[in-house]
Amino acid sequence: MSIGGLMRTSVSGMNAQANRLGAVSDNIANAGTTGYKKSTTEFSSMVLDSSPGQYNSGVVESQTRTLVSQQGGLAYTSNANNSQAVDLAVSGKGFFIVGDGDGGNFLTRAGAFVKNGNGDLVNAAGYILQGYPLPVDDVNGVVNGFAGLENVNLNSAELRLKPTTTGTFKVNLSQEARTTTTTDLPAAADWTGSGKPGDALVKGVLPSSNPENPDAMPTFTSKTSMVVYDNAGKEVTLDIYMTKTKDGAINEAKGAPLTGDDIGPDEWEVVVYDRATASSGTYSPFPYGGGGEGKSLISTGPDVDDGVAKLTFDQSGKMTSTPTNLGIKIPNGQTMSLDMAGSSSVSGNYQVLSGKVNGNPPGNVDQIKISEDGIVSATFKSGEDVPLFKIPLAMVESPDNLKQLSGNVYSAGVASGTILVGVGGESGLGNIVHGALEESTVDLASELTTMIESQRSYTANSKVFQTGSEILDVLVNLKR
């Protein structure tokens, strides 16, 4: 009995070592597979009943586990903004959710995605990355399932645009600028201030009057233009005229400086016209809109009257008019809120201190950016980001007990616990790293040492078997 048992035990030992070598060979073969988690083999003994004087050797049972929860090293790649090849890695416990195209969803850490013919992102094993479309379906996801997920599609044939809605415009309007008045200038004889009437006051037509048949070029102090985008993403150039209409520090009838309480604020009128309606006559670009149709586009702002806003500045150059926002109705577009806060009227030249508007013209998805919380945004040449998708991360209670399937994907089961879906940065899911791949967790040196160990162990088991066999041989040869 005992010799036979010995041989059976050694065979189980050899089997166990063969299993372990199998896991080692898997590991070595996948030493370079993105998102691969190494397998280890654990042994447990099985003991048979023994009686005194009679020992029955047991057997060894092997169990191969995959260490899914182990974090692999991140290798940075050059695909950090390309929309054709997207490399993603998770730094933490979460998994990407991928689909097989037939409705099945799986978890994976293999994030080397490339765009297929439909514009979907497909990894090396052929699974399609899943995400929530933005911005409309932001709230459709559920925490414990795959509902609301769609293929992340970066189809470049689709044009995306964004009309202009806000902007900032900060200027310094020269305090020394001449004041434009619509009334006759005082006679030089009545002028008691320094210089001549024409030095400080000039008679002219204001740009706000936009005369239908101008007989002179309207007199403005400063002008700038801004490019904004309408609802169709078309460029609209706005001409902004700023004209000083009142100097609060001089008496306009006499030119003498005012003193004390007589000093009031300086007043400037602001009008905005659509460049597309400019005329090409002698006094081009006036009149705007021809036939008296041209109206300033300002709808809200300080003291707005028929499209004309009035800015006031105190004598230290600080803007005193409120609100500081101009609402400008862009033709075929949104009403842009143009913030003029911080504008001043101090001594010195007219200068645009900052001017910026949002919005972008229709453009193809060329470059993309993926943030740590998984928001995929397309970057357009106008410098605007448009969010397209949100990539969720999933996790389970026991990642090491996930069911392993071909293609480095896992599916949740009873042993692993149900999935929990969230976004990067949330509750221990970890962050998404764009432009990096998670390397295989296999370490060749330790695999090699395991191999040596297994080999020795296997040899020892076979020696046991051989010994048993030889003993049986001796036994058999007792009978001649």
Next chain:
Amino acid sequence: MSLSSALNSAKSSLAASQAQTALVSRNIANVNTAGATRKYLETVTGADGRVEIRNVAQSGNSVLYRNMLDSTSSVQTSSAVLEGLKRLNEVIGDTEASGSPAARIGKLDAALRSYAVSPNNTQFARAAVDAARDVSDTLNALSTTADAVRRDADSQLVAASDDMNAILADISKLNDTIVSGTRGKVDVTDAVDNRDRLVARLATYVGINAQVRGDNDLVLHTDSGVTLFDKTARPVEYTATSPLQPGRNGNGFRIDGTVVTGDNAAMPVRDGLVAGLTRLRDETMPAFQSQLDAMARTLIDSFKEKSNVDGSFKAGLFTTATAATADAVAALDPNAATPAGLAGQIRIQASAAEKPEFLRDGGFNGADYDRNTADAAGYTERLDALIGAMAQSRSFDATGAASTGTLAAFAASSVSWLQASRVEAAGETTYRQTLLDKTQETLSDATGINLETELTLLLDLQRSFQASSKIISTVDEMMAALLQSV
């Protein structure tokens, strides 16, 4: 785990060293390229202690760059004026030179005096007529040159607007690349260098105020605040002035729909070739032209003939291509304005070559104007009157030169005004050029490529590369040792 991660770290170090070496080689290749800035790699320590390449950065100094743009523009302002004045100077020479109007007028005076001494000598008469012809030829030549300088300035303005539009279109393309590249963390440093070079070229035309906002987005305004570039290039418009008449200003230069040159400019540019050429065309040359016109008018006025019949005046020896014009000038009130461009039209009477004695007697306009009806050979009354008229102190309707004095004094003051303007423009140009050279040198010192730095860096990189390679070969040996024991 540790041997693999050692390999990986060494690998990342090799990648970083290679990228840096490539940059060093790019820097060294561009060491003599004007406007090239030094590029360097921004690296950070990534996960597991590896080297991670973040970005290619470049050196820059916005203050020096702005100074450079300002100097570039102001050099062009004065040099445009200087070039025009130089061309006039080549025709005239200095006050003493025989070609100057002052010298010619002096000779005419001398010839008249000689003729007055021997009024019966036809040779002297001819000499006086020849001297008069020299005066009118000189005035014609100078007027033609002044006109040509204006015309050239006008066509240069046309070329300037074309070139500015082309430059702005290029800037627009580069700016798109730079903005999207900066957002996408792509290496755009060479595009930035190119954009800066284009902006510097644009600064030769107009004074520029350049601002860079987020994502390396460029905004350009002229020194007067007119938008040149903001997301898109603004149009620069100029149509050639045709015809460009004496005494009339040329067309205005438009940027973004706003007139930026001339008297009715809402936001006039201060510096750059466009401002310089406009000043040359509408101020300097018209001033000189007005001086020439004043001389021509004085000559016609001094030599005018009075009718014996009704006392009316007609042009004498000095007339114009169309006699009626000269007659009108002769009859002008002394306070009335001089017709612009008169110097270009002034001529000698065609009959003067055949009948030089008309100079002595009068009568270019017929017998009614003959003062010496008795045909006395010794008649000098009219010649004395002519000499007197030329030597008479009068006031001149001209810009720049002395406003009162004799014709000779005025001609001399005109030439010295021209020389003074030229010397001033030359001085200004030299000063601005020196300033520009210095600024460019400082900018290049601050942002340019230094060969010593690059070569030292290269040595460091080589050592780092060797050390990383050594780590790889050592790990390889360790693996080999392990494999041997299997």
